[in-house]
Amino acid sequence: MSTLGAELTVVGQGVIEIRLPFSAKLTQQHGYMHAGAVTAVLDSACGYAALSLAADDKEVLTVELKESLLAPTAGEVLIARAQIKRAGKTLTVYTADAFAITGSGEKLVATMLATIMTVPTQR
Amino acid sequence: MSTLGAELTVVGQGVIEIRLPFSAKLTQQHGYMHAGAVTAVLDSACGYAALSLAADDKEVLTVELKESLLAPTAGEVLIARAQIKRAGKTLTVYTADAFAITGSGEKLVATMLATIMTVPTQR
Amino acid sequence: MSTLGAELTVVGQGVIEIRLPFSAKLTQQHGYMHAGAVTAVLDSACGYAALSLAADDKEVLTVELKESLLAPTAGEVLIARAQIKRAGKTLTVYTADAFAITGSGEKLVATMLATIMTVPTQR
Amino acid sequence: MSTLGAELTVVGQGVIEIRLPFSAKLTQQHGYMHAGAVTAVLDSACGYAALSLAADDKEVLTVELKESLLAPTAGEVLIARAQIKRAGKTLTVYTADAFAITGSGEKLVATMLATIMTVPTQR
Numbered sequence: 499m500s501t502l503g504a505e506l507t508v509v510g511q512g513v514i515e516i517r518l519p520f521s522a523k524l525t526q527q528h529g530y531m532h533a534g535a536v537t538a539v540l541d542s543a544c545g546y547a548a549l550s551l552a553a554d555d556k557e558v559l560t561v562e563l564k565e566s567l568l569a570p571t572a573g574e575v576l577i578a579r580a581q582i583k584r585a586g587k588t589l590t591v592y593t594a595d596a597f598a599i600t601g602s603g604e605k606l607v608a609t610m611l612a613t614i615m616t617v618p619t620q621r
Numbered sequence: 622m623s624t625l626g627a628e629l630t631v632v633g634q635g636v637i638e639i640r641l642p643f644s645a646k647l648t649q650q651h652g653y654m655h656a657g658a659v660t661a662v663l664d665s666a667c668g669y670a671a672l673s674l675a676a677d678d679k680e681v682l683t684v685e686l687k688e689s690l691l692a693p694t695a696g697e698v699l700i701a702r703a704q705i706k707r708a709g710k711t712l713t714v715y716t717a718d719a720f721a722i723t724g725s726g727e728k729l730v731a732t733m734l735a736t737i738m739t740v741p742t743q744r
Numbered sequence: 745m746s747t748l749g750a751e752l753t754v755v756g757q758g759v760i761e762i763r764l765p766f767s768a769k770l771t772q773q774h775g776y777m778h779a780g781a782v783t784a785v786l787d788s789a790c791g792y793a794a795l796s797l798a799a800d801d802k803e804v805l806t807v808e809l810k811e812s813l814l815a816p817t818a819g820e821v822l823i824a825r826a827q828i829k830r831a832g833k834t835l836t837v838y839t840a841d842a843f844a845i846t847g848s849g850e851k852l853v854a855t856m857l858a859t860i861m862t863v864p865t866q867r
Numbered sequence: 868m869s870t871l872g873a874e875l876t877v878v879g880q881g882v883i884e885i886r887l888p889f890s891a892k893l894t895q896q897h898g899y900m901h902a903g904a905v906t907a908v909l910d911s912a913c914g915y916a917a918l919s920l921a922a923d924d925k926e927v928l929t930v931e932l933k934e935s936l937l938a939p940t941a942g943e944v945l946i947a948r949a950q951i952k953r954a955g956k957t958l959t960v961y962t963a964d965a966f967a968i969t970g971s972g973e974k975l976v977a978t979m980l981a982t983i984m985t986v987p988t989q990r
Contacts, residue, residue, distance in 0.1 A: 774989055778907070779910055779914075779929045779932075780903075780907030780908075780910050780911060781907070783903065783907065783910065783932070784901070784903030784904070784906065784907060785903075787902055787906065788903060791902075805936075805939075806902045806936055807935070807936060808933075808934060808935040808936060809902075809906070809933075809934050809936075810931075810933045810934075811931060811932050811933075812930070812931040813928075813929055813930060813931060813932075816928075866897055
């Protein structure tokens with residue numbers, strides 16, 4: 499997160515928002531944010547959503563993720579919003595959407611479905 | 622790629638290898654590499670594999686990706702290897718595996734299936 | 745669809761509902777519907793949603809799908825609801841949820857993200 | 868499986884082959900096999916591969932699947948081959964490829980990545 503320059507802006511029970519300002523090191527030749535950065539922010543949003551629901555002695559592990567990149571990601575800020583889709587005993591599924599923010603509004607640029615496992619904290 | 626510190630080590634027709642040394646900024650509390658970094662490297666490997674097959678006036682765009690994270694990623698170097706699964710007129714599907722390299726060998730830590738679209742270069 | 749015994753119950757612009765009554769041939773030893781049947785219904789819902797948006801001289805082709813199976817599928821009827829996530833020139837992404845209906849209500853049992861391509865009708 | 872008319876032709880430790888002859892009820896207007904049928908066969912192949920590795924008092928459950936449909940599925944027989952990608956304590960990941968068999972050879976038509984959970988048999 500700090501490597502990317504992202505910021506956690508909203509935390510609820512199983513609901514998270516992460517904001518990532520566009521910067522030169524995250525964009526490619528045409529000014530679009532790299533898919534890798536968009537993916538990392540969506541995955542982080544799912545992970546933090548899972549952490550917000552986990553007991554204090556647990557940590558979370560992404561088991562798998564599925565992502566559709568819907569539009570080139572141009573703008574000033576990227577916002578990723580994650581929420582719980584269904585909680586299970588071992589595995590919980592989250593959905594997250596990423597929006598590129600420009601002067602004129604929000605544009606949906608990517609969507610993710612992630613499976614997260616809660617495991618005992620390792621010391 | 623340069624933000625992560627990754628290096629392209631092998632380039633063939635539709636076959637790519639990327640090496641990423643572990644560094645403090647890419648690892649989390651337990652010394653494991655962040656899923657986001659592993660994902661970014663796998664996605665880059667697929668993207669470069671696609672670029673190696675694209676005509677000079679084309680560029681490539683990841684349409685979607687699917688990834689299973691198979692084991693905690695600990696070691697000294699992460700290697701991602703991508704190869705073409707099937708080429709289509711518009712869309713090409715790539716598979717990529719990520720291995721964590723330690724003193725005692727390679728361990729498969731993640732696998733990806735990605736769909737990439739070839740589009741005319743924008744100027 | 746007819747092999748499965750499914751029925752299209754709602755058709756809107758890019759929004760579809762399919763109902764599939766549970767039957768012995770679609771369930772396994774414990775009375776749960778087979779994942780394959782659930783998947784086929786979700787995929788069909790996405791396909792019909794895409795068809796509802798396609799011009800008369802076009803047909804639709806599922807490029808890829810990603811599905812999380814969230815709970816064992818027991819009940820009397822399976823309902824799949826698909827809607828458009830984002831339309832593109834070549835590719836459109838749909839989301840679909842499957843619910844198992846019992847006397848006491850609906851239960852979310854699976855969710856899908858599918859990429860569909862619109863192509864000229866072959867004659 | 869019996870609803871589809873499929874046949875299990877090879878069983879090894881974590882390796883499975885399923886053959887499904889094309890039939891009118893599984894094909895659509897152009898003679899291509901429905902994506903739903905291809906998906907069901909790939910998912911079954913992964914499931915049987917998992918069962919071949921499971922202890923006698925365990926059963927298997929597909930947690931999620933990711934599939935790319937690579938080419939229209941025309942031919943006489945569909946063959947799906949599944950193999951283990953990585954075994955875990957709770958979750959195991961399988962890959963499976965589907966081939967359409969015609970007089971002139973095999974054609975890769977779809978590929979799947981599936982996560983399967985082993986659970987105690989319910990009685």
